Amino acid sequence: MRKLKNSELGRLNVEEFKKVAKIPLIVILDNIRSLNNIGSVFRTSDAFLIEKIYLCGITARPPHKEIHKTALGATDSVDWEYKEDTLLLIKRLKEKKIKVIAIEQAENSIKLQNFKVNNNQKYAVIFGNEVKGVQQEVVSASDQCVEIPQFGTKHSLNISVSCGVVLWDIFKKIKY
Secondary structure, eight states: OOOOOGGGSOOOOHHHHHHSOOEEEEEEEESOOOHHHHHHHHHHHHHTTEEEEEEETTOOOSSOHHHHHHHTTHHHHSOEEEESOHHHHHHHHHHTTOEEEEESOOTTOEEGGGOOOOTTOOEEEEEOBTTTBSOHHHHHHSSEEEEOOOOSSOSOOOHHHHHHHHHHHHHHHHHO
């Protein structure tokens, strides 16, 4: 077995990425403090052809060297926009018939493995602050909550890890 060289991977360039069909999924980052987490979400969003990222509240915006360190150029490929008010953004997305899902541990949340996608539906998933999670008013405004099952002693996963798990799961449910 031999590791493939980057030139053998057949990846898209930025122009090709901009033109290729994306999966009907939007990522919302609600008050994320860590610039490295933000960059990681961009990189994961690039990997799974995410339509757009909304950066909300205190979430930092590119260009920034700490975001670039983990994004590795994905801030150039993935479409993004800053919105100060997450609740107003949710309202606008819902007006466009986009189903808004908070990724959070909450009453009546759906376990990720039980979350079913409708291929005729566009979704927006919200990831919250590293310490406080998704704001309660944002959870309340969401259509539903999806929870990543965990079985150890810790109460949560790092946001970049949560994002990777959720985006891969939804991507494979839509594409396969």
